[in-house]
């Protein structure tokens with residue numbers, strides 16, 4: 194689809210010195226494998242094109258399920274509203290090796306999927322990071338897919354009609370959709386199980402990148418034009434962070450607890466509900482909570498505060514005029530009215546908000562990954578020193594507990 198949307202809307206281009214490439218990786222083909230979109234610094238190439246923001250229509254169907262709205266109607270609306278948007282990155286562009294890149298593993302929120310945080314992931318890649326935005330198979334994503342082996346009969350009659358969905362002769366694509374809470378089902382057991390699976394999937398993605406970095410050939414199930422051997426020795430595996438939005442923020446904390454290779458975590462509007470209380474004392478790494486103004490309530494904030502520590506750096510800022518959806522890409526893709534109506538936009542200009550969040554993130558990553566860049570110029574943002582920032586939270590726990 195050509196980019197038919199008016200050019201005042203769209204995902205803002207990354208600001209860093211590197212052009213950004215992106216590609217998809219899945220291995221192995223089952224739902225137990227790892228699946229992520231990789232964003233990385235790429236060579237300037239005019240021939241590569243930018244991929245569609247939403248990779249296939251099934252994601253819109255899943256989004257409709259998540260939003261509890263009718264599929265056919267909404268799929269047409271979403272396709273019309275959001276179909277033509279492009280990601281600010283070049284599909285399968287050649288990797289630009291410039292020393293070892295620090296690594297970020299990104300975890301999406303409930304009802305989201307791997308491509309919806311491209312403004313954040315592309316910005317990090319433009320600043321020299323390799324970012325793997327995982328797509329979770331815990332049924333918290335709007336939709337995701339994997340493959341199964343063809344049965345003998347399918348193989349037999351497969352000889353005639355080549356199904357368009359099988360990337361290889363003997364695999365068939367299977368879609369997994371968002372699993373809503375069943376009526377009367379208690380939420381915690383489901384979310385607790387999901388957050389553990391999500392953390393394992395982030396660790397698996399890191400393990401896969403580690404293999405690729407050591408030159409072990411990557412058997413990517415998805416037939417992409419990207420040459421994974423160019424990533425050999427490209428990653429600095431002492432400089433790894435976890436990052437995520439909402440349910441993905443809880444996933445960050447669970448992942449830090451399970452895997453010490455994650456040197457620090459950045460949680461964007463973390464949803465703390467899925468976490469067990471005994472996880473908190475077991476997390477030893479620095480954590481940066483970047484919160485929106487509206488997604489704040491006593492129970493959630495008080496659980497973040499359980500991670501306060503005198504010896505491990507734990508920081509929290511609130512961005513004025515932001516809402517929960519100020520972090521995913523949707524916030525850039527509708528006009529002001531629709532955006533505010535659908536709670537996709539807050540009062541603040543979405544680009545100003547994401548720029549503050551990204552700069553504060555880069556400063557925190559420099560501090561705790563020991564980077565030798567100039568991101569420390571944004572250190573004051575970590576302590577909320579900006580007109581659009583509040584240090585800590587904007588609610589007093591007493592007031593909001595009423």
Ligand SMILES: CCN(CC)CCN(C[C@]12C[C@](c3ccc(C(F)(F)F)cc3)(C1)C2)C(=O)Cn1c(SCc2ccc(F)cc2)nc(=O)c2c1C=CC2
Nearest residue numbers: 259260261302303304305309438439440441464521523535
């Ligand atoms: C009634 C549905 N009910 C489900 C439990 C609540 C639905 N909901 C509020 C929504 C997401 C909303 C949204 C999206 C997308 C459009 C669109 F039109 F732009 F597509 C519009 C309107 C509907 C705002 C949330 O769940 C908020 N939320 C999220 S939203 C992450 C997300 C999902 C889909 C996206 F496309 C982009 C981002 N991630 C979390 O981890 C958590 C929560 C709450 C607690 C934990």
